[in-house]
Amino acid sequence: MSFTTEPTTGRNGVVPPRPAIGAMPESDRHGLVEYRVIRRSGSVTAFDPSKIEVALTKAFLAVEGASAAASRRIHETVDELAAEIVANLTRRPPIGASLHIEDIQDQVELALMRGGHHKVARAFVLYREARARERLARQGGAAPAAPRFSVRQADGSLVPLDEARLAHLLAEAADGLDGVDPDAILAETRRNLYDGISEDELTLAPIMAARTLIEAEPNYSRASARLLLHRLRREVLSGLAGRPEEASAADMAARYAPALSAAIAKGIAAGRVDPELARFDLDRLGAAIDATRDLDFDYLGLQTLVDRYVLHDAGVRFELPQIFFMRVAMGLALREIDREGMAIAFYERLSTFRFMCSTPTLFNAGTCHAQLSSCFLTTVPDDLGGIFKSVKDNALLAKFSGGIGNDWTPVRGLGAHIRGTNGESQGVVPFLKVANDTAIAVNQGGKRKGAVCAYLETWHIDIEEFLDLRKNTGDDRRRTHDMNTANWVPDLFMERVAADDSWTLFSPDETPDLHDLYGPAFKAAYEAYEAKAARGEMRIARTVRAVELWRRMLTMLFETGHPWITFKDPCNIRSPQRHRGVVHSSNLCTEITLNTAADEVAVCNLGSVNLAAHVGPDGLDHAELADTVRVGMRMLDNVIDINFYTIPEARRSNLNHRPVGLGLMGFADALARMRVPYACEAAVRFADESMEAIAYHAISASVELAAERGRYPSFDGSLWSKGVLPIDSVELLAEARGTLDIDRSTTLDWPALRERVTTIGMRNSNTMAIAPTATISNICGVSQSIEPIFQNLYVKSNMSGDFTVVNAALVHDLKARGLWDEVMAADLKYYDGSLGEIDRVPDDLKALYATAFEIDARWLIEAAARRQKWIDQAQSLNLYLAVPSGKALDALYRLAFERGLKTTYYLRARAATSVEKSTLKGTDGRLNAVAPSPVAAAPAPACVLDDPTCEACQ
Incomplete structure (x- = not known):
């Protein structure tokens, strides 16, 4: 057996100790032997965890002596520490089952420091330094010669490592990225190489090397993504061709079109892709693919896409990112008259991250089971x-x-x-x-x-x-x-x-x-x-x-x-x-408010506008936003007719009312680009302005679809049919309550739109809902939904692994003021990603990049209230309290009620744990820095895969 499962995280964010190595079952001890240790020379030996116990014992004896009482205490302590170290090392080995000797020694240091054994840790550090000096002296004071490696090919043969090719790959990954040094990636890569390394491990080693550098320079996230793209291209192109194939990023301009046709054929043969996709003009669609958009991913987004979204056959992926986006676009254009034209229009919005469909749509569009609803x-x-x-x-x-x-x-x-x-x-x-x-x-x-x-x-x-x-x-x-x-x-x-x-x-x-x-x-x-x-x-x-x-x-x-x-x-x-009928509940993430009945299961189809892609220093680009919303609404409406319904009550409801939920993401990023802090009246006004624009264009798009395709069947008698738009229904609530303290101002031409709604009708009974967007915002590389910044530096854990997340905009601003250095990175880690306690950071940056727990939660409610007046459904609204109290909770939720909010979502307080204060280099979060958690470390909901928020809808 192999220790590859992820242990439960303890209260302090550290993997709890396993039983002592000697007390482990035989099968578990045998599993540890499967790991290999890469020595400094590049040679490989079997992993022997007992050596960790020996090293720890020697360190303790050197400091505490060898009395009987001390020996008993040392034995117990060493057992616990060794088990903890082995657990951390074997959670997610850097490459396959290979551990570098330096990584093992780093873990020993960290375990000693976290356990409070500071004198022993100091002795161990001094011992390592002394050994390093000894090695250097034996080599005559010169740096050791770089070891030469052989690579084991698929047929088992060994060939010399092509150093020039590796260097070229790293140079291509770093091209155009400020602050990214290919030599630094190469140096870190070489630490994870060994003689006889497999081709697969060789493609993974540079990725793991680059990602360890992200905390020092966020652009290494882009470099990591490009290296991952190389690995993915190798897998996909080889699988499609039936023989080993590789291609550089530059090569893909010519390779994507034939790869699209081959991937569609492969998917159909494997029973994964709808055969109808073969009837598209694939040459035309292939020519529309822009290969350069592959370079827009950061590492978290691309790894998420690769692990969970692109299609595979027997574990071998056959989709590249742009093929994935085109397949989704084709799946949504199946019933269009101009299928190719609309597929290209859909592809343009998806591949540029201006709009993103929800996770079920991305999973299943164009497949044989197109369940696209959220x-x-x-x-x-x-x-x-x-x-x-x-x-x-x-x-x-x-x-x-x-x-x-x-x-x-x-x-x-x-x-x-x-x-x-x-x-x-x-x-x-x-x-x-x-x-x-x-x-x-x-x-x-x-x-x-x-x-x-x-x-x-x-x-x-x-x-x-x-x-x-x-x-x-x-x-x-x-x-x-x-x-x-x-x-x-x-x-x-x-x-x-x-x-x-x-x-x-x-x-x-x-x-x-x-x-x-x-x-x-x-x-x-x-x-x-x-x-x-x-x-x-x-x-x-x-x-x-x-x-x-x-x-x-x-x-x-x-x-x-x-x-x-x-x-x-x-x-x-x-x-x-x-x-x-009556709205009897909301959904999994509290943003959907649709009628249910004995013979109807309400269904909603979701997608989100990337607000950050529609703003500049001067504010919102209304023309660009209108175009994105118009196309996005068409995609969502198409879902209803294409959708695979698993129960008849869902089909009946969806076809009768045709609800969709257009939402948004990247709100915090949009504010940052406009230099507007989240906790201020200007941010509240922007929440109002941006949601008014989205609402106006979403309703207008539904009217256009009604003119083209007809009204939804249950339109007559609706508030729409009476000329009561969402902004008008605020008065209905005020009348029912007797009072309602909410802003009613408008800026766009609502009378003209109201007239169009009543005369032409609506294609959709509901048009807007703001979902959490946890995963799709990762894909697009923007902040989630309407959330404030969680932390400016933290480690995010999901099914794809642990990812260092650094606020690139903050780093850019700090660099511009000469403030970004190793000390600043260390300070950010020490203060859990917050700037508030770092004296040398100017107040304007502290305000602009204030984190969720530094913002008075009342600002979140005020902004949400401004949005809610425009939305015909609701919004997933998380509330953050740094120091919760009964009084604070009571005031907060009463304010939400008084402002006319329909729903709230999670209440979050500061976790009992915090980001690992030691360097993330070499571990990239395997020591489990803690992502946002519900109050009092409550367990995550069943749908959470990407902390901090639910992703079931998005």
Whole structure:
């Protein structure tokens, strides 16, 4: 066996110690032998972990002596440290199963320092320095000659390493990148070479070398990506040709067109690509590919694309990045009249990162199972058959990458009467446990875990047990550790909280109409049931103090990260489709607000505009943005007709209402390019301006599609048909509440657009929703969604590995002022990516690059409120608190309610751990610097693969 699985991370961000090496099972000790150690001479020996124990023991004995008591203590300490070091070394070896002797010694140093054994660590450092001087003296004071290596080819033969070719490859990777030194990459690469290295390992070694330099110069991320491209080109071109093939970046201008045709043929033969794609004019599409766009990736984005998106056959990839984008574009243009013309238009927006489709669309467009939709919302009925059908539907929807929101409110509560058996219900919780386990079982082909969020209204009798679902204590049979949860909160409850009044809990089998009511109608019915309960006429009812329940909701949110706080009334009062039913929940990431019913599963199709690609120093480029939104909306509308539906209720709903969710990403990057700090009124105004522009062009594009293709079937009777646009529906909410403190200003020609909507109609019932965009923003190399900067320097962990992330814009500004050096990099690590405590950084840069926990969370809500007035659905809004308190949480969520927000998402506080203070060089995060985490280190949701935010929708 081989130690290649990733151990659980401990509280301090360090992999917890394994059992002592000698106490390991024989199979585990045998697995360690599979690793090799590269000596300084370039020779290779088997990895012997016992030598680590010997070295540690000698170091401790040299410092602490050899008394009996000391020996016992040293033995125990060495066992723990050695196990920790081996675990860190074998998490993700730098190349295949090869470990460099210097890396091993670095890990020993780090383990000693982290364990607080500073005197021993100092002795070990001095010992290493002394040995280095001895080696140099033996060589007569001259640097050792570089060892010569042989490369083992696929047929087993050995050939000399082509040093000139390696140097040329590194020079090509560094070309045009400021601050990137190919010699530095070469020096680091040589440390990971050994005699007899395989061709595959040889292509990986420069990548691993370049990525260790990213923390000192962000452009090494681009260099790493170019080296990864070389490795990918070798794999893809060789596979397509059936013989070893290589090509440089310059060669791809001529190679891409034939590679596209070969990749489509390969995919069809493998059963992965829709045969209809072969009917396109592939010569025309191949000629439209721009090979230079391969160079726009950074390392995190390209590695993510390579690992999880490009298609493969039997583990061998047959798509290059531009083939991938063209295949997605072709898959979305299948039903266009001018298929080639539209495919090229779609390709242009995708490959330039101006617009990006959601993850399910990228996964499946143009394949044989084109499930392209992102989010599904269901209502679970109150009968056994319906409950288990809903669980089955979850599995079917999750199978092809859908994120799911379940409305569980109709299910009767604990103790409610069951007429069929004359027994008592066990409530909703046991069924939630089943849904939780189903989400784990269906992992979307290993691409990511099944992802589900359960919603429950605040008046449900089981609400208090619902709040406890994510706790790590209590009866585990009534816990759902992998499923997200969210409160669906009526306005009336918030009014009772404000008034410090009572709140009554009911079982929905006795109050069935409450589920479908909102606003004044809900209040009237609810108060009637309260009066009935006061007369003793309700079988199940319990009265609590509203403020106490609210505090418990916030306490659980603080302790476990769940349930999220979402608001029922604004979601329904402002819904364009309220003539066709009720919004009973949101989705997995709280940005979708669509109707559900017994015969309809709501479906939404997502994509995001890269706002950073549409701004310059002078602000927003409205013309460019309008073009991107117009094409993006067409792509999203096409999803509805092309889509593969796994259950009929989803197909019925999607074709009847045709909702889409156009969102945005790169908001923080856009602000930085305009030199606007996130925490200021100018940023709030830009949130308003940019969302108004997106809304205007999205609605206009839907009108254009309606003129070309027809209105959506359920248009008549909608708010759209009455000339009530999202900005107008703000007044409906204000009327229902009696007051609403929100800005209503506009700048564009809304009367003219309103007239077009009412006369021509809309192609889509819903047009906008801001999703988290965790993965697609990585691909595009921009900040996620509407998030502020998390940290300016940190290590990000996902399924593709650990990645050093440095804010390149900040480094550019620091360089311009002569402030970027090793000391600054070290300071950034020490202060967890924050500039606030670094005295020599000017205040204007501190404000411009303030991190999420340095920003007053009220700025996030104010900006979100300005966006919400334009959006017909909602937005995934994370809130950050550096020092959470009950008072702060209460004020924050009451402000969200008062500003008319429909939903909120995660509450995040500073993690208990922080970025590894030692150098990342040589480990690139394998020591597990911590990415953002929910409050109190709550476990990540089932859909999270890329911290800090959910990616199920994007």
